[in-house]
Amino acid sequence: MKRCLIVDDSRVVRKVARRIVEDLRFEADEAADGAQALEFCRKTMPDCILLDWNMPVMNGIDFLRALRREPGGERPTVVFCTTENDMSHIAEAMRSGANEYIMKPFDSEIIESKFNEVGLC
Amino acid sequence: MNSQDFDFVSQLLRKRAGIVLGADKMYLLESRLAPLARKEGLPSIDDLIQVVRSRRDERLITQLVDVMTTNETFFFRDKTPFEHLKEAVLPVLAQARKGQRIRIWCAACSTGQEPYSIAMMIDQQPALTGGVPVEIVATDISERCLERGRQGLFTQFEVQRGLPIQMLMHHFTQQDDHWRVSERIRSMVTFRKMNLMDPSYTLGKFDVIFCRNVLIYFDGPTKTEVMNRLAQSMNPGAFLMLGAAETVIGLTQAFEGAQDRRGLYKLSSKAVKAA
Numbered sequence: 001m002k003r004c005l006i007v008d009d010s011r012v013v014r015k016v017a018r019r020i021v022e023d024l025r026f027e028a029d030e031a032a033d034g035a036q037a038l039e040f041c042r043k044t045m046p047d048c049i050l051l052d053w054n055m056p057v058m059n060g061i062d063f064l065r066a067l068r069r070e071p072g073g074e075r076p077t078v079v080f081c082t083t084e085n086d087m088s089h090i091a092e093a094m095r096s097g098a099n100e101y102i103m104k105p106f107d108s109e110i111i112e113s114k115f116n117e118v119g120l121c
Numbered sequence: 122m123n124s125q126d127f128d129f130v131s132q133l134l135r136k137r138a139g140i141v142l143g144a145d146k147m148y149l150l151e152s153r154l155a156p157l158a159r160k161e162g163l164p165s166i167d168d169l170i171q172v173v174r175s176r177r178d179e180r181l182i183t184q185l186v187d188v189m190t191t192n193e194t195f196f197f198r199d200k201t202p203f204e205h206l207k208e209a210v211l212p213v214l215a216q217a218r219k220g221q222r223i224r225i226w227c228a229a230c231s232t233g234q235e236p237y238s239i240a241m242m243i244d245q246q247p248a249l250t251g252g253v254p255v256e257i258v259a260t261d262i263s264e265r266c267l268e269r270g271r272q273g274l275f276t277q278f279e280v281q282r283g284l285p286i287q288m289l290m291h292h293f294t295q296q297d298d299h300w301r302v303s304e305r306i307r308s309m310v311t312f313r314k315m316n317l318m319d320p321s322y323t324l325g326k327f328d329v330i331f332c333r334n335v336l337i338y339f340d341g342p343t344k345t346e347v348m349n350r351l352a353q354s355m356n357p358g359a360f361l362m363l364g365a366a367e368t369v370i371g372l373t374q375a376f377e378g379a380q381d382r383r384g385l386y387k388l389s390s391k392a393v394k395a396a
C-alpha cells in the first residue's frame with residue numbers, strides 16, 4: 001500500500017484528508033508542521049505528501065525545499081493543499097519542487113482528480 | 122405536482138430536446154422548476170406549468186427546457202478521448218488535410234470545458250496539427266451554459282477538476298473568485314446555440330465531432346436519428362467521439378469503431394457513399 005503523509009496544522013483538516021486518502025487506498029500518516037514532517041520523512045520517505053502552506057514552526061514551502069535536498073527526498077510526489085490561491089504562490093510552489101497544487105476548500109473529487117494528474121491513482 | 126403536469130412537462134422536454142425523463146424524476150423536475158418559477162415571479166411550480174400550458178410562451182418554454190438539462194462536465198473528462206485525439210486523430214487529419222483547416226465540433230459542450238480542453242491541447246502542441254489551422258465550434262441547447270462558455274470564467278472548484286496545475290498557470294488568469302481562460306484560447310472556440318433535435322441545422326462539415334454524454338438522455342430512435350444527422354455533417358475520413366457510456370452498436374451503421382480505441386469511431390465508407 002502506498003503511504004501518504006498529511007501535513008497540516010489543523011486537526012480537522014488532517015482528519016478529513018485522512019478519510020479521503022484512505023478511501024483512495026493509501027496508508028495515511030500525519031504531521032502538524034513542516035519540522036515534524038521533515039523528521040518523519042528522514043525516518044520513512046512517504047510516496048506522497050499533501051502539504052499545507054501556513055503552519056507554525058516550519059511552513060510548507062520551507063519544508064518542501066528542505067525535503068528536496070534530503071537523500072531520497074526527490075522521490076515523494078508533493079501536492080500542496082492550501083488556502084493560498086493566487087498565481088504567485090502557485091508558481092513559487094511549483095518552482096520549489098511541488099508536483100500539483102490544490103486550493104482549499106477541497107473535497108474528495110478534487111483530491112482524486114489531482115492525485116490522478118500526478119499518477120498516484 | 123400532479124401526474125398530469127409531470128406528463129405534460131416530460132412530453133414537452135422529449136419533443137423539444139429529445140430528453141427522456143423517467144417517471145422517477147419527479148423530484149428532479151420539482152427541484153429544477155422551483156427556482157424558475159421564483160425567477161418568473163410565480164408563486165408555485167403549478168402556476169409555472171399553468172402559464173406554460175395556457176400561454177405557450179416560447180421564451181418560458183426555452184427556459185424550462187434549459188433548466189431541465191444536466192450540464193455536468195469537467196476539463197479533460199475521462200482523459201482517453203483526448204489521448205485518442207492526440208494520438209490517433211489529429212496526426213491522421215493533419216496528414217490528410219494538407220494545409221486545409223481542421224474543423225472540430227463539440228456537439229453538446231455545456232459550459233465549455235470540453236472545447237477549451239481541446240483548444241489548450243492543440244495550442245500547447247502545435248506539432249500535433251502540423252501547423253494546419255483548427256476551428257472549434259461548440260454548441261449546446263442551453264443558452265445559460267453557452268453564455269458561461271463564452272465568458273470563459275470558471276470557479277475554483279471547476280478549474281480543479283481534470284485540469285493540471287501547469288495548464289491553469291499557462292492559460293488562465295485570476296479574476297476575483299474566478300479563473301478566466303486566456304483570450305488566446307477563447308478565440309479558438311466559437312459558441313453557438315444548437316438543438317441536436319433540429320433537423321435543419323447547418324454548421325458545415327466537420328473532421329471531428331465530440332458528442333459526449335448527451336445521447337444518454339435520449340431514447341433509441343432519437344439516438345439513431347441524431348447520430349445519422351451527425352454523419353451527414355462529416356467529411357469523409359472524419360472521426361466521432363462518444364462518451365464512456367455511449368455506443369453506436371445496434372443504433373446506426375454510419376460509423377465503425379476505431380481499433381483498440383474505446384469511444385472513437387470513424388465515418389463508415391457506406392455512410393460516405395450514401396451521402
Ligand SMILES: C[S@@+](CC[C@H](N)C(=O)[O-])C[C@H]1O[C@@H](n2cnc3c(N)ncnc32)[C@H](O)[C@@H]1O
Pocket residue numbers: 137138139140190191192193194195198228229230231232235260261262263266315316317318332333334335338364
Ligand atoms: C452532461 S453535458 C455533457 C457535456 C460534455 N460534452 C461532457 O461530456 O462533459 C450534456 C449537455 O447536453 C446538452 N443537451 C441536452 N439535450 C440537447 C439537445 N437536444 N441539443 C443540444 N444539446 C443538448 C445539455 O444542455 C448539456 O449541457
